[in-house]
Amino acid sequence: MKILIIEDEKLAADRLMKMIREIEPTAEFLATIVSIQSAVEWFRHHPDPDLILMDIHLADGQSFDIFKSVKVNAPVIFVTAYDEHALEAFTVNSIDYLLKPVKKEDLQRAFDPQVFCQ
Amino acid sequence: MESMKKERVEYQFATLKSQVNPHFLFNSFNTLIAIIEEDKEKAVSYVEKLSDYFRNMVQHREKDLITLGEELEMVATYYFLQQKRFGDNLHLQVEIPENWKSEFGLPPLSLQLLIENAVKHNAVSHETPLTILISAYKDDSLRVVNNINPKRQPEKSTGIGLGNIKSRIQIISGRELKVDDAVDGHFIVELPLIHLKR
Numbered sequence: 001m002k003i004l005i006i007e008d009e010k011l012a013a014d015r016l017m018k019m020i021r022e023i024e025p026t027a028e029f030l031a032t033i034v035s036i037q038s039a040v041e042w043f044r045h046h047p048d049p050d051l052i053l054m055d056i057h058l059a060d061g062q063s064f065d066i067f068k069s070v071k072v073n074a075p076v077i078f079v080t081a082y083d084e085h086a087l088e089a090f091t092v093n094s095i096d097y098l099l100k101p102v103k104k105e106d107l108q109r110a111f112d113p114q115v116f117c118q
Numbered sequence: 119m120e121s122m123k124k125e126r127v128e129y130q131f132a133t134l135k136s137q138v139n140p141h142f143l144f145n146s147f148n149t150l151i152a153i154i155e156e157d158k159e160k161a162v163s164y165v166e167k168l169s170d171y172f173r174n175m176v177q178h179r180e181k182d183l184i185t186l187g188e189e190l191e192m193v194a195t196y197y198f199l200q201q202k203r204f205g206d207n208l209h210l211q212v213e214i215p216e217n218w219k220s221e222f223g224l225p226p227l228s229l230q231l232l233i234e235n236a237v238k239h240n241a242v243s244h245e246t247p248l249t250i251l252i253s254a255y256k257d258d259s260l261r262v263v264n265n266i267n268p269k270r271q272p273e274k275s276t277g278i279g280l281g282n283i284k285s286r287i288q289i290i291s292g293r294e295l296k297v298d299d300a301v302d303g304h305f306i307v308e309l310p311l312i313h314l315k316r
Contacts (some may be wrong), residue, residue, distance in 0.1 A: 009149070035243050058244055060243065061270035065270055081141050099142070100144050101147045
């Protein structure tokens with residue numbers, strides 16, 4: 001499973017990857033992207049991954065801006081520290097919305113194959 | 119009139135201080151969990167700093183004035199916590215003579231709020247690092263300078279933070295906090311200090 005991480009804090013990104021490896025041993029991490037600008041660049045030059053984990057507050061603004069600049073078809077799991085963007089998140093192709101600190105069982109639920117089938 | 123204004127400013131400040139920034143709190147917990155898994159001793163010192171931060175918040179908010187040294191300690195604690203998140207992309211430099219730390223005072227959290235504002239309103243990343251310099255200015259002021267890294271979508275700003283610091287400084291010192299945001303890509307604040315010993 002090819003996974004793209006969009007998260008501007010290194011510690012947070014490292015921890016996400018560690019938990020995902022435990023849940024999904026076939027996970028392959030394509031890149032860790034820290035800003036809207038570099039995310040837009042990445043999507044322009046790469047095919048869609050199988051899954052994206054995306055922090056909402058990035059260094060240069062909110063990650064929803066990415067979808068305004070480039071077409072993304074992959075499913076997205078949003079991650080945020082504070083619950084105020086849930087509605088906005090569901091206007092794009094999100095399959096789950098996780099709050100920081102991210103709990104492993106919540107992440108596990110997001111990876112449930114049934115979710116992908118929906 | 120003057121006393122009504124003072125009351126309003128104090129009320130505003132009380133509200134401001136009672137608001138724990140939820141982003142700061144939950145992001146700190148998230149960072150903490152990552153550190154716990156990585157290094158037990160580092161995690162202990164992180165929690166100690168986090169508790170220092172909240173204790174200082176609670177203790178200092180009762181006062182009208184604290185020493186520059188006390189305020190700088192708060193700022194240092196905040197910087198320690200934020201640096202765990204942002205790494206080398208956030209720099210804070212303090213250039214203040216040692217004797218100023220006990221000779222001058224200021225309304226509590228005024229410098230702290232300026233630093234939090236800088237972190238809140240600017241992009242902090244590897245491509246766009248944020249550098250904040252706090253330095254002694256003229257005989258009795260501080261200058262806080264940071265480079266401006268505009269965000270694509272600016273954070274919602276209430277303007278209460280900066281406005282409230284301005285009013286408290288005005289009331290307590292009779293002097294004015296000056297803000298200049300158009301100097302060569304830098305945001306500059308001039309913060310008047312109060313002489314404690316004469």
